[in-house]
Amino acid sequence: MHRPTERAYPTHWEADVxxxxxxxxxxxxxxxxxxxxxVSFYEQVSDQSKYYRFFAPYPRLSDRDVRRFTxxxxxxxxxxxxxxxGEMIGTVRYDRIDSTGRPASAPADNxxxxxxxxxxxxxxxxASNLLEHVAACAxxxxxxxxxxxxxxxxxKMIKVFTDxxxxxxxxxxxxxxxxxxxLEPTAKSLAVMRAREQRAEARxxxxxxxxxxxVVVGAGRQPGGAGRTVLDSLRALDFPGExxxxxxxxxxxxxxxxxxxxxxxxxxxxxxxxxxxxxVPAAAVDRVVTECGERAAQGLVVLAADxxxxxxxxxxxxxxxxxxxVIGPNAFGVINTAPAVRLNATLAAExxxxxxxxxxxxxxxxGVALLAGLHRQGGGLSSFVSAGNRADVSGNDVLQYxxxxxxxxxxxxxxxxxxxxxxxxRLARRxxxxxxxVVVRGARHSGSAPPPGHAVPVSRxxxxxxxxxxxxxxxxxxxxxxxxxxxxxxxAFQPLPSGxxxxxxxxxxxxxxxxxDACLAQGLRPSPPVDLTTAATPEDFxxxxxxxxxxxxxxxVVVTAIPxxxxxxxxxxxxxxxxxxxxxxxxxAVAQLAIEGLDAALGERRIPSFPxxxxxxxxxxxxxxxxxxxxxxxxxxxxxDYDVDRSAAATLIDRAVADRPTGAATTSGGEPDGTxxxxxxxxxxxxxxxxxxxxxxAVQPMAAAPDADSAVTAAAQLGYPVALKTTxxxxxxxxxxxxxRLDLNSEAELRRAYAELTxxxxxxxxxxxxxxxxAPRGVDTVVRASFxxxxxxxxxxxxxxxxxxxxxxxSYRLVPVTDREAARLVRDLRTAPMxxxxxxxxxxxxxxxxxxxxRVSLLLDDHPEIVALELEPVVVAAHGxxxxxxxxxxxxxxxxxxxxxxxxxxx
Numbered sequence: 001m002h003r004p005t006e007r008a009y010p011t012h013w014e015a016d017v018x019x020x021x022x023x024x025x026x027x028x029x030x031x032x033x034x035x036x037x038x039v040s041f042y043e044q045v046s047d048q049s050k051y052y053r054f055f056a057p058y059p060r061l062s063d064r065d066v067r068r069f070t071x072x073x074x075x076x077x078x079x080x081x082x083x084x085x086g087e088m089i090g091t092v093r094y095d096r097i098d099s100t101g102r103p104a105s106a107p108a109d110n111x112x113x114x115x116x117x118x119x120x121x122x123x124x125x126x127a128s129n130l131l132e133h134v135a136a137c138a139x140x141x142x143x144x145x146x147x148x149x150x151x152x153x154x155x156k157m158i159k160v161f162t163d164x165x166x167x168x169x170x171x172x173x174x175x176x177x178x179x180x181x182x183l184e185p186t187a188k189s190l191a192v193m194r195a196r197e198q199r200a201e202a203r204x205x206x207x208x209x210x211x212x213x214x215v216v217v218g219a220g221r222q223p224g225g226a227g228r229t230v231l232d233s234l235r236a237l238d239f240p241g242e243x244x245x246x247x248x249x250x251x252x253x254x255x256x257x258x259x260x261x262x263x264x265x266x267x268x269x270x271x272x273x274x275x276x277x278x279x280v281p282a283a284a285v286d287r288v289v290t291e292c293g294e295r296a297a298q299g300l301v302v303l304a305a306d307x308x309x310x311x312x313x314x315x316x317x318x319x320x321x322x323x324x325x326v327i328g329p330n331a332f333g334v335i336n337t338a339p340a341v342r343l344n345a346t347l348a349a350e351x352x353x354x355x356x357x358x359x360x361x362x363x364x365x366x367g368v369a370l371l372a373g374l375h376r377q378g379g380g381l382s383s384f385v386s387a388g389n390r391a392d393v394s395g396n397d398v399l400q401y402x403x404x405x406x407x408x409x410x411x412x413x414x415x416x417x418x419x420x421x422x423x424x425x426r427l428a429r430r431x432x433x434x435x436x437x438v439v440v441r442g443a444r445h446s447g448s449a450p451p452p453g454h455a456v457p458v459s460r461x462x463x464x465x466x467x468x469x470x471x472x473x474x475x476x477x478x479x480x481x482x483x484x485x486x487x488x489x490x491x492a493f494q495p496l497p498s499g500x501x502x503x504x505x506x507x508x509x510x511x512x513x514x515x516x517d518a519c520l521a522q523g524l525r526p527s528p529p530v531d532l533t534t535a536a537t538p539e540d541f542x543x544x545x546x547x548x549x550x551x552x553x554x555x556x557v558v559v560t561a562i563p564x565x566x567x568x569x570x571x572x573x574x575x576x577x578x579x580x581x582x583x584x585x586x587x588x589a590v591a592q593l594a595i596e597g598l599d600a601a602l603g604e605r606r607i608p609s610f611p612x613x614x615x616x617x618x619x620x621x622x623x624x625x626x627x628x629x630x631x632x633x634x635x636x637x638x639x640x641d642y643d644v645d646r647s648a649a650a651t652l653i654d655r656a657v658a659d660r661p662t663g664a665a666t667t668s669g670g671e672p673d674g675t676x677x678x679x680x681x682x683x684x685x686x687x688x689x690x691x692x693x694x695x696x697x698a699v700q701p702m703a704a705a706p707d708a709d710s711a712v713t714a715a716a717q718l719g720y721p722v723a724l725k726t727t728x729x730x731x732x733x734x735x736x737x738x739x740x741r742l743d744l745n746s747e748a749e750l751r752r753a754y755a756e757l758t759x760x761x762x763x764x765x766x767x768x769x770x771x772x773x774x775a776p777r778g779v780d781t782v783v784r785a786s787f788x789x790x791x792x793x794x795x796x797x798x799x800x801x802x803x804x805x806x807x808x809x810x811s812y813r814l815v816p817v818t819d820r821e822a823a824r825l826v827r828d829l830r831t832a833p834m835x836x837x838x839x840x841x842x843x844x845x846x847x848x849x850x851x852x853x854x855r856v857s858l859l860l861d862d863h864p865e866i867v868a869l870e871l872e873p874v875v876v877a878a879h880g881x882x883x884x885x886x887x888x889x890x891x892x893x894x895x896x897x898x899x900x901x902x903x904x905x906x907x
Contacts, residue, residue, distance in 0.1 A: 007074045013137055015903035016320045020125035020196070022203035022298070023084070023323035024904065027133050030079040030091065032070050037081075039066060041088040046119045052154040053116045055176070069093065075141050076103075080134050082126055085293060085322045090117040092130040094138055094146065109144040115157060125200065127160045132193060132901035135166075135183045146181045165189030197902045198400050204325050205393065205401035208299040209336040209383050211274035213242035214345055215266060215297075217288050218279035220247065221257055226303050227279030229347050230333060231260060236351055237337075237344040244269050266291040273297045277333070277345050282306040285315060285329075293322030301345060302328035305388070316392045320904070325397075330388030332364035337381050338407055346386070355380015356409040357492050358402045360395050362387055362416045363442065366481060370414065373485040378603015379492060382408040390417075394905065396424050403431045410435060412488045414481065416442045421466065421790045425473045425814070432474025433633055436491045436626050439475050440484045441467075465794060468812040472821075474629050476622050483618060486610060490619035493606040494587035496627040499555040502620070503548040505530040506560030506591075507541075515558050515591060515613040522621035527554070534562070538576035545580035545588065554586065556624070558616055561592040574601035581607065587623060591616040637820030639861075640854055642696060646862055649694040653865050656683060657890050680867050680891040688888045695859040697852060697871075699883045702772040706764050708754045712747050714771040721745045721774045724753050726767040732885075737761075743774060775884060778877035779835055779844050783853065785815070785860050787867040793860050797825045797853060799834065800873040817857035822850040835876065844876040852881060864893040 014028040030038070042050075042061050050058045061069070069091070072079050076096040081088050094111040097103060113134065117126045138146065150157050152172075161168065161179050165188035169180040214234055218227035227245075234243050235258075245262040246269075255262040263269055266276065266288065273295040278288055282304040292300060300319055307315065307329050319326045327334060333346030337354040344352060347364075348371055357379055361367040367386040374381065382405065385398050395413055402408045411431060418424050428437050467477055478484050502524050504515045512529030519526035530548070532540050541559065548557045559577060573595075581588045591613040592598050599609040610616040683691065689699040703714035705724070715722045724741045726732070731739035738760055741753040754769065761767055780800035787793045793815040798804035811828035813821045826832065826849055837843040852874065860866055868889040875882045 010074055010137075013080070013133070015133060015901070017082075017129050017133075017902055018197075018200040018204050018904060019129065019323075020123070020200055020203070022200065022205075022207045022325075023124070024204070024320040024325060025089070025126070025129075025323065026083045026321060027080055027129065028083070029074065030070055030072065030081045032067075034081065034088065035066050035070050037083075037086075037088045038070060038091075041081075041091070041118060042116075044118050044120070045116060049116065049119055049122075052151055052157065053114060055149075055151060078134065078137050078141070080130055080137070082130060083321070084121075088118075089121040090126040090130055091115065092127075092134045094134055094143070096143065097147070107142070109142055111138055111143045111146055113146040113148050115160070122156065125196065127157065128164065128196060129902065131160060131164060135181075136901045139183050144183055146179075146183060148179045148181070150177045150179065151175075152177055163192065165192035193902060198403060200902070201397050201400040202404065204299075205385075205397050208275060208301075208325060208327065208393070209334060209343065209385075209401070210338070210341050211241060211298065211343070213244065213272050213274045214239065214343070215244045215246060215269065215273055215276045216279060216345075217246040217266065217276060218284075219245035219257055219260075219262070221250075225279070226347060227277070228257075230277050230279060230303075230345055231257065233333075233344040233346055233348060235260070237342045239342050239344070240340070241274075242271050244271070244273075266295055266297075269295070275299050275301065275334075275345065277301045277303065278328075279303050282311065282329070286311075286318070289315060289318050289322075289324075293318065293324060296322075297324055299325045300327065301331050301333055302326060302388075303331055303333070303347075304328075305330035307389070312389065312391050319392065326392035327385065328388040329391060330364065332361075332367045332386030332388070333384075334386070335381055335384035337383070346384070350375055352384070353380035354382075355492065356382055356407065357488050358382050358398070358405070358408040358411045359384045360387065360398045360412070361385075361414040362390055362395075363414060364388060366414050366442070369481055370412070370485060373481070374488070376599075377485060377489050377609070378600060379485070379489050392904070396427055399424070399427045399431055399437070402435075403427070408435065410488050410492045411437045412484055413437065413439045414442060414484065415439055418790070422792050425469060425475075425791070428470065428475045429473040429633075432626075433630070437475050438478060438484055438487045438491070438622070439470065440478050440481060462808075464808055464810075465796070465812050466791070469791065469794065469814060471629075472813065474626070474633060476626055478622065482615070483622075486608075486615050486619040487622045489608045490587070490589060490623050491626070493608045494589070494623070495585055496630070497556040497587050497620070497624050498627065500524045500624050501553055501555045502526045502617075503530070503551065503554040503557045504528075504560065505532060505541075505544045505548060505557065506562075507532045507534050507536040508560060508562045511560040511562060511591065511593065511613060515560055515617060518614045518617035519558075519621075522617055524617070524621055524624065529560075534564075538568070538572045541573060542576035542580045545577060549581060549584040549586050549588075556587045556589070556620055558613070558620065559588060559590045560613060561590065561595060561598070563593075563595050570595050570598035571601045574598060574605055574607070577602070577607055578605040587620065589616040589620045632820070635820070637818030639816045639818050639858070642855055642858060644696060644855070644858065644862075645694040649691055649859070649863060652687060652691050652694070653863055653890060656681070656687065657865055657892055680889040683888045683890060685886075688886050691888060692859070692883075692886055695855050697855050697859075697883060697886075699886045700772055700775060702770040702885075705754070705769040705771045708751050711750055711754050711769065711771050715744070715747070715750055718771065718773040722750065723772045723774055724750060724757060724769060725772065726757065726761065726769050728762075728767050731761060731767070739767075772884065775875045775882035776877040776880070778875045778881070780873040780875055781835075781849070783856060783869075783871040783874055785856065785866070785869040787864075793864070793866075795825070795853065795857055795860065798829060799831050803829075803831045813857075815857050816861040817854060819850070819854065822853040822857070825853055826850060842878045845879050845881060846876075848879075848881045849874075849876050852883075865890045867891045 017025055079093040082090040092115045094113045096108055096111045098108050115127050167182040171178045216227050216231045219231045220228045243260050245257040245260045246266055248264050250264050276292050276297050316326055335352050336343040337352055364386050387393055395415055402411050431437050502519050504512050504526055506512050509531045516526045516529050548554055590609045602609040705711035721743050726739045731737055744750045744753055782798055782800045784796045794812055795815055796810045796812045798810040803809040809830050811825045813825055835844045870887045871883050873884050
């Protein structure tokens with residue numbers, strides 16, 4: 001029998017997962033130490049489930065069975081189990097087999113798979129999670145297909161296989177259903193996995209935000225303190241479920257704290273325990289978590305902040321092992337204003353107003369400011385989560401919940417770090433297609449460490465790149481907490497504008513002019529302000545606003561207002577503006593100065609009010625940008641499939657990667673990149689040109705010139721005029737330092753240039769000169785790509801030299817790029833006019849440039865081994881373009897966790 005070398009326990013196969021009902025569980029390989037757990041598990045499985053598994057009565061496992069099911073080589077025989085609270089609740093096993101169905105005696109890519117799930121846990125998604133993970137293990141071990149024999153009556157297990165999305169075949173043989181599954185991920189299997197992920201993670205957050213009961217541990221008998229404040233907040237919002245207090249200093253027996261049933265321990269509570277708020281010191285948390293786990297609590301909100309990294313990891317590990325999610329530590333709490341829930345488990349002093357805005361924050365202090373600001377501007381919450389250190393529940397989880405939450409129309413997030421930026425971008429894009437996602441990012445430039453206890457992938461991607469990619473995903477990135485609230489209010493209260501044409505009207509000419517200038521600064525197209533004069537009445541405002549909204553050349557209106565000389569009530573103006581805009585499909589924003597009570601009156605009528613015209617215009621501009629993104633997202637374009645030689649490119653790459661040196665991973669410049677991938681290596685110029693050529697990208701030939709005679713010989717072969725340039729790293733592409741000599745039309749000019757180059761900058765061995773035929777005149781551009789473990793492969797474009805290097809004027813897209821995105825890559829640059837006839841110059845061949853970007857994107861998407869690429873310069877002429885130099889770095893394909901089986905972030 002074929003027996004590859006047995007491998008060490010694969011720790012990386014361990015994973016915390018969220019089940020269909022929102023609870024958590026641990027999946028890990030089965031070991032010999034699990035013998036007792038396996039026997040106990042099997043005893044709890046019904047006779048019918050055992051029959052379905054073994055096709056015969058099988059009341060108990062023999063000692064031989066136990067050994068066989070707990071001893072694996074992690075190659076040909078792999079067993080995984082799922083655990084909750086240390087109890088085994090489901091198992092899956094595969095055995096490698098040959099084409100006849102017998103144990104493989106030679107390398108084979110087929111395996112037989114079988115499941116068994118404890119009856120009490122069936123219907124929770126245990127089998128589908130196990131199938132995802134065992135399939136990933138199998139692919140890692142070279143297995144490409146699973147076969148399974150299932151009794152026809154076992155419809156649940158047949159459904160697990162058939163609903164999974166893998167390519168499959170199904171037949172009926174010898175009284176059983178024979179299934180064959182191709183384990184290569186498909187678009188359908190990926191969609192199924194992500195849909196299940198969304199439902200499970202949304203449900204896990206929903207359990208935290210809509211509990212049937214809340215327990216506050218650490219609630220004092222006297223007013224004051226965190227626990228008592230949370231207890232008071234729960235009662236102030238009239239939470240309809242059961243509320244319990246826990247204080248271990250209470251006397252024995254049932255007690256009360258300000259009328260709330262109180263106990264010394266969570267274990268003493270007679271009713272169900274759903275959400276537990278831990279307002280106790282960090283040192284006491286571990287004991288309370290154990291008690292909550294034993295009472296089958298659904299989730300924890302941990303207010304304490306004094307955790308070191310290991311303590312926080314242990315908190316999350318223990319909570320997840322019991323099936324619980326954790327908000328915090330260092331959390332401020334959670335709110336859900338739904339009329340049927342009325343949950344306020346926070347330290348907030350103000351009673352939250354019901355509304356349509358979902359709010360997530362990591363910082364408790366920022367959370368206080370955001371809640372107060374939203375309340376002050378008349379906005380209301382649907383729900384609020386302050387995750388603190390977000391050791392477990394993160395913005396990704398809450399975004400999954402808000403994605404299909406019918407009570408949330410606008411999502412506002414304050415983020416200091418991303419647990420999984422690639423996943424966040426994917427989730428944000430999906431949500432933004434239906435409702436706006438507004439984000440302010442804190443600690444972008446401070447170099448601060450990630451939250452303690454949370455493993456954040458190392459990223460060298462510049463902040464500007466991350467911001468650009470988030471905007472492309474539909475995220476509205478704002479710079480301040482104030483802008484976050486302003487934008488949220490505008491989007492929550494008003495419809496989206498259909499364009500950037502803005503009408504400005506008001507009763508103060510100077511305020512109208514300030515608004516006009518602010519519109520221009522934000523890239524909007526304002527009409528000349530309409531001055532109603534200081535004598536304008538509410539009726540004048542109503543008539544002017546109604547006319548502006550009815551105008552076909554207006555997409556939105558900014559109303560400006562200063563106080564009247566008389567004491568007219570602000571509600572009159574609010575009523576007038578509301579009457580004019582009630583049935584309009586165009587948004588309105590109001591900038592008013594010192595009219596006391598007007599902001600509250602407008603907020604009641606769902607008209608956003610701002611204390612400065614710049615703030616009103618900025619919020620409206622974000623709405624314009626979001627509406628434009630929604631229109632673009634409805635037709636994202638397509639990824640062209642050019643006639644390329646994928647096979648030849650793959651052969652070249654495989655050969656190069658197989659010859660790679662060992663060691664730590666490096667960036668495109670050769671520096672360590674902070675990941676544990678094997679070292680990347682550069683392709684030599686000839687192989688680089690060959691690789692690009694397989695994808696229709698031609699690199700201008702060049703010839704080495706170790707001496708003047710070699711340069712002359714090369715020029716004769718290439719044809720004059722030629723360029724002479726050094727390829728030394730410190731002088732490459734540096735015409736300003738004399739490293740490039742152009743338009744050499746004769747042997748004499750070439751020899752003179754060669755002498756000047758080597759006498760001025762160094763010897764030939766150092767400079768490594770080359771000769772290259774001149775390209776047609778045009779605009780020098782640069783195309784780059786790099787792989788980031790937290791984001792994926794990013795393609796960038798810019799003008800070569802100063803614009804991209806000094807000014808950072810680059811545009812970015814994630815691979816693969818569509819035809820529409822390629823066009824945006826070219827046009828998003830601030831310096832893009834230089835490509836389209838700036839100051840009477842000849843426009844370049846933008847179609848050829850876009851095709852180049854698409855071909856490079858296709859190459860990168862087909863071959864993830866390419867971890868860095870650079871084409872510089874790419875000279876784009878009026879007709880066609882020329883790639884003068886190219887560099888590629890390779891490494892074994894990186895693991896893209898976002899495409900793997902569902903798992904919670906590591907702690």
